Amino acid sequence: MKTIAIANQKGGVGKTASAVSLAAALRTQHRKRVLLCDLDAQANATSWLADNAGENGKSTYDVIMRSASLPDCIVKTKSRIDLLPSNLRTANLDVELLGVIKFHERLSDALSDLPDNAYDYAILDCPPNLSMNTLNAFGAASVVVIPVEVKQEAFDAVSHLMTTLLKVTGGRSTIRPYGLPTFMNRTNLAKDILELMQERFQSLCLPPIHQNTRLAEAFAARKTIFEYDPTSSGAMDYMRATKELVNDLEEAKVRKSLRETAAD
Numbered sequence: 157m158k159t160i161a162i163a164n165q166k167g168g169v170g171k172t173a174s175a176v177s178l179a180a181a182l183r184t185q186h187r188k189r190v191l192l193c194d195l196d197a198q199a200n201a202t203s204w205l206a207d208n209a210g211e212n213g214k215s216t217y218d219v220i221m222r223s224a225s226l227p228d229c230i231v232k233t234k235s236r237i238d239l240l241p242s243n244l245r246t247a248n249l250d251v252e253l254l255g256v257i258k259f260h261e262r263l264s265d266a267l268s269d270l271p272d273n274a275y276d277y278a279i280l281d282c283p284p285n286l287s288m289n290t291l292n293a294f295g296a297a298s299v300v301v302i303p304v305e306v307k308q309e310a311f312d313a314v315s316h317l318m319t320t321l322l323k324v325t326g327g328r329s330t331i332r333p334y335g336l337p338t339f340m341n342r343t344n345l346a347k348d349i350l351e352l353m354q355e356r357f358q359s360l361c362l363p364p365i366h367q368n369t370r371l372a373e374a375f376a377a378r379k380t381i382f383e384y385d386p387t388s389s390g391a392m393d394y395m396r397a398t399k400e401l402v403n404d405l406e407e408a409k410v411r412k413s414l415r416e417t418a419a420d
């Protein structure tokens with residue numbers, strides 16, 4: 157199973173829209189089995205896919221606190237994406253995990269206890285901060301997708317996130333940080349920032365997601381963008397970005413196994 161964290165400490169940059177749309181593209185376009193873990197106490201991904209599934213039921217909080225097993229907390233959604241729901245209690249983890257040794261390995265431990273081949277991908281929707289939950293996501297993921305709004309101040313914040321990522325992962329060379337430009341528009345400023353992002357992330361810069369109100373409408377309608385308006389630019393952009401990500405991860409896997417064979 158490949159675990160992908162969708163993270164950026166900046167709020168409102170399209171993390172949840174990207175997590176849900178990426179999960180939906182993997183499910184519908186690539187026929188992959190997907191688990192979406194909502195690590196944010198705002199529970200927007202949970203509301204999007206399962207309305208109020210997280211309100212009274214078991215959630216991310218229980219998994220990280222080890223008061224319930226991950227399979228007992230997962231709910232099925234009508235979009236055929238399995239979901240680990242979140243709720244307000246998830247915010248308490250920052251206090252509950254204070255002083256706990258190896259706290260950032262808890263999500264990783266829970267995911268590795270899942271039966272082999274239960275899922276092809278786990279997608280982790282992170283909160284807009286570098287809290288215990290985001291650190292747990294970094295501890296579990298081999299890939300981080302960083303949605304960055306094409307604005308100067310949003311781009312400037314990326315360095316801070318990358319530094320934290322390196323600290324938490326101890327410079328683990330296996331973690332792949334992809335940049336995902338979001339809220340792309342026709343202004344020259346947006347084009348300039350896109351170029352900066354392409355320079356910063358090189359081949360790990362995914363194709364941009366344009367500003368598209370259909371994405372906000374899809375959230376309000378509690379449908380994925382592929383269910384709500386499959387011909388919208390939002391659907392096309394996420395399809396393109398997911399395809400590029402999947403191809404790149406497959407290629408990286410082949411390159412790695414060739415290197416290992418050569419080393420034997």
Ligand SMILES: Nc1ncnc2c1ncn2[C@@H]1O[C@H](COP(=O)(O)OP(=O)(O)OP(=O)(O)O)[C@@H](O)[C@H]1O
Nearest residue numbers: 167168169170171172173284366367368369371372
């Ligand atoms: N490409 C887009 N075009 C237009 N609106 C978008 C786009 N992507 C997301 N939105 C809308 O912008 C708002 C913020 O997006 P989203 O919730 O995905 O960001 P976020 O980074 O998860 O926010 P938070 O940091 O609060 O978790 C939402 O109302 C969402 O529907």
Ligand SMILES: [Mg+2]
Nearest residue numbers: 171172196200
């Ligand atoms: Mg969000």
